[in-house]
Amino acid sequence: MTNEELEHWGEYTESLVTELLEDGSxxxxxxxxxxxxxxxxxxxxxxxxxxxxKMGLEVEEPEEAELETGEKVFAFDIITEQYLDTELILDETQKMVELAQQCKVDYDGWGTYFEE
Incomplete structure (x- = not known):
């Protein structure tokens, strides 16, 4: 992962975690x-x-999706359970980006849900 990518995912992760916590997650x-x-x-x-x-990760079934441009892509999610800890999630994200690069697919980021 380049420094630019690491900075991008760090900012994204910090922003999303902060927003979730501010909203009361x-x-x-x-x-x-x-x-x-x-x-x-x-x-x-x-x-x-x-x-x-094979790495022991929980993988959802691949699905076909259509982008706004009409282009078809295939996608899947890897599911993990984490606390809303920026450092933990960024470390996990770095591993996911490396997996995507090794496999020549795109890493499109991460998301989560509000927890009461």
Whole structure:
């Protein structure tokens, strides 16, 4: 991961965690983190999903999606459970970006849900 990418994901992570906590999400609860991966090439995406599964990660089934441009892509999520801790999530994000780079697919970021 380049310094520019690390800075981008660091800012994104800090912003999202801050917003969730300001909105009252429970910082003491584990949050379901969904790391998003995509590729226009199903075979590459499937190989990435298999690699993640072999690493012991929880992998959702790949799905086909359509972008606003009409282009078709394939996508899957890797699911983890984490506290809303910027450092933990950024470390996890770095590993996900490295997996995406190794498998030649796109890492599209992460998201989570508000926890009471």
């Amino acid at each position: 429970n910082e003491e609860a584990h949050h379901t983190i969904e790391h998003h991966f995509s590729s226009p090439d199903f075979n590459l995406l499937e190989k990435a999903a298999v690699a993640a599964f």
